[in-house]
Amino acid sequence: MFYNLKIAIRNLRRNGLYSVINIIGLTVSLATCILITLWVYDEWSYDRFHANKENIYLVNTSVSNEGFFDHTPGALSVYGKEEIPVIKDYCRISWFSFNYLRYNDRQVLIDNSINRGAAVDSSFFRMFTFPLIEGDIQKPFAGDNSIIFSESMAKSVFGDENPMGRAVRTNWSDEYFYVTGIMEDMPKNSTLQYDYIVPMNFMKRHWVSYFVPGKTLDEDFGEFRFSTYLELYPGSHTDEIEEQIVNIVGREMAPYASMFGPAGLPPFNISLQQITDQHLYNPDGTPGGMAKIRLFAVIAGLILVIACINYVNLVTARIGKRSKEMGIRKFLGANWIKIVRQAMQETCVMLFISIVLATVLIYVVMPVYNQISGKNMEFSLFSFHAAIIYGVTLFCVLVLAGLYPSLFLASSNSSKHTKNKGMHVVFRKALVVVQFVCSIVLIVSTLVITLQMNFIRKKDLGYDKENVICFPAWGMGNNKEAVRNELQKNPDITGVATADFENMITHNFTYGVTWQGSDIATRFSMGWFDFDFFDVMNIRLTDGAFPLEASADKYCLLNETAVREMQLQEDPLNQIINFNNQSYTVSGIVRDFHFESLSQPILPMILICSKANYNNFYIRTTTQGTKSALASIETMWKKYCPNLIFSYSFLDENFERLYEADIQMGKLLYIFAFIAIMISCLGLFGLVTFTAETKTKEIGIRKVLGASVGNIINMLSKEFLILVGIAMLIAFPLAYYWLNNMLQDYAYRISIGWWIFVLAGLITIVLTLLTVGFQALKAATANPVKSIKTE
């Protein structure tokens, strides 16, 4: 054992360059694999900490066959539980927010983008595994005005005092709320993230039904405001439940069918999604996060495979040099088991060194990695997960990279060796082709994904998103004119407008629009704006005109998509459309602009202009004037909303944030692709060094025969370039197929042009030539007299 170890270490040292190449390759790929696995595990672990996870389902709904989303009306679960026996319990969750809390004399302003609030049913803590530090899981709320804080938020409001039973005053009609529980901070890998929770009963008390006046929250089928989770008895069939719920909704909605025009009720569908799928799959069941997980898992696998191939190739390539040693050992009586054991020991020593280095590397890059990936992952060498990851990786490397070369070594003897050489050379070449295929696919993917990201970022949105500051109106809403006049005194502010849109995004929509010839309930997004909005945002009319201020309540505008989808026979201008029990005349057509994520196509939209006060301000500034504009806004804010945290955002940054996850993924992909390609090049470098070494004499002879330096480089590179060519033939269709599939997720996407493949091909060839060239040049310029003497 010790003897073998000694020999193993000596061998590693003797083959310095190859050992270094192998160790660097293995280290980097091990570290990368583990980092990727951490990421994959983190994504996969979402919502899996719920003890009840097997039986908790999220209800997704779809109206008019327009795709599922995770919102339901409040009555759905109440009726469902009543009538469907396999539903054990339900929990509805609605966003709910306070802007400030007052405790004694202290006022705490709440930034709702950081500390989020919700109204939930009292089953919340029973159904989900969010442990309470104080309070009763079965009966968490004592009355309608109860509140439960997360541990960290309780600390920021109450300091070191015991919060239980304390009263806080809120901006909800100055009502008091009493603390009846403290919950642990929700884990990072939870889709539900709340810092304060109030009972649904409070919301119930304040509920006003817009759909059918007089209905309570528990009876209202109109407003899709709630995330609904159902707890089912084990072994329930979700498809039956889905059907039953659809029937209930159909039955309850039947009396109001006429509100949807002559077409009647739009088709309604339900899909139950297990809570553990919520993070990984879209509401319609298509893989969202899961696609990313698969992508990254594949990349981790590829990187590992590439490093293993390097190992196998370098070890088998050098077999000629070792076969003599093995032959002598066999002659001295070693059987093949002993020889395999020795070879494996060499692999193990190398792996051990790589693992130590990889662990160091992981700790070093972890902070950067967390920053890039926007996660808070931790790596602990002695954790169960790390052990599993190392174990699996070790096993793969040992089997893939250790056993094959070992058996190869053991079976080779000098006479057999020459005969088998051809086969093994072919095998080695096949492995190099596999490496190149991986690299090329990664290069093409990186190119395409980068292009797609840029395409989205640079896409004409239909409005000008640069130099626009958005902020909620709050108290300024009722003093719009005064605020506007004050702001416009600042020369850096070039426009002031308000709209009900928040950050140019609206979730407001209706199916209840009818017009002459309308036959099917169509989803229309709704937007309300003041008259300055279009000017401030640079949104143009393609036809017609804005209504006059005096008669604005009789008119509306349509976007181009709406005109298309309504299939109007005549000129859309001056057509009458009806919704909300009112009639509007179309006064103009607005050029299409985006008001949802670019993964969604532009939907039909009705736009209404009026002098009314809307909830969101849009301020356009000069390019240099952002700072002074913000100062003016803050002055206004302090005057009209002294009890609120000053919050504003830049429209272009909001837009970037929408694609943050995609951009982060793009960056990670960049890095991983780069690493994979580097490791391939490293292996290639080892191989070409070896080839040049074994061909020293041949190169010398050829030079004597008149070969120029160019001839020699050509000879050495050609071999690898042919392999690159074969790899391209395999990689291009593969890359095209899967990237084309991936791009289907985007409503606005680039087409994969032939030039992307040409570019990827060129990159690969240049990389190959750079890698091969150095060694080839060295070999080609060597003095032939010396080369020939090498014998």
Place this chain on the structure above:
Amino acid sequence: MNTILKTKHLTKWVDNSSGRVFLLRDINLEIKQGEFISVMGPSGSGKSTLLNVLGMLDTFNEGEYEFIGQPVHTLKERQRSELHKHNIGFIFQAYHLIDELTVAENIEAPLLYHGMKQKERQAAVADILDRFNIVGKKDLFPAQLSGGQQQLVGIARALIVKPKLLLADEPTGNLNSKQGEEIMELFNKLNEEDGVTIIQVTHSEKNANRGDRIIELLDGRIVK
């Protein structure tokens, strides 16, 4: 007769820890076209070095070297390489055939670097295989041939570019006496019938005497 090469004060040295070691010292040579020269001398006297320098495989430090009227010492690497590949054929003691190539491919190899078309190459190879009576061996690999046969292939390879000068570094050193005799017969034939200039390095007095004259080297100098 025309002069094929001429050297004046040709000197080559290497510097090592114990000082400057002269490999060639003040070599003055003039060789006419069609001559058959034998170079003799003890091991380390600079025979092979002289051959390599004359064949432009190696450089020298001082002196002048003129090859078919061209001043080699002033030529650039590329020009030297052109001059060498069109005019000089090499034969080695250890044959130096390429193991991975067949006999025919080995013989063809130099032509690849002359930019010759495939058809012409094949014709030239067929020609020389025929002339050397080794057509039957053309698809064999060097390892399947005897030493004499390998050297025959080596000579065929050297001659295929129709060189003006043939440089042979102990061509019979690895061969038995009968094979050696045959190779030397061939040299005489080439020299007399085809007018090829030959410079051979040899240890054998008998082989040396087959040439027109003998140059004797000792410690890098011509002594006779």
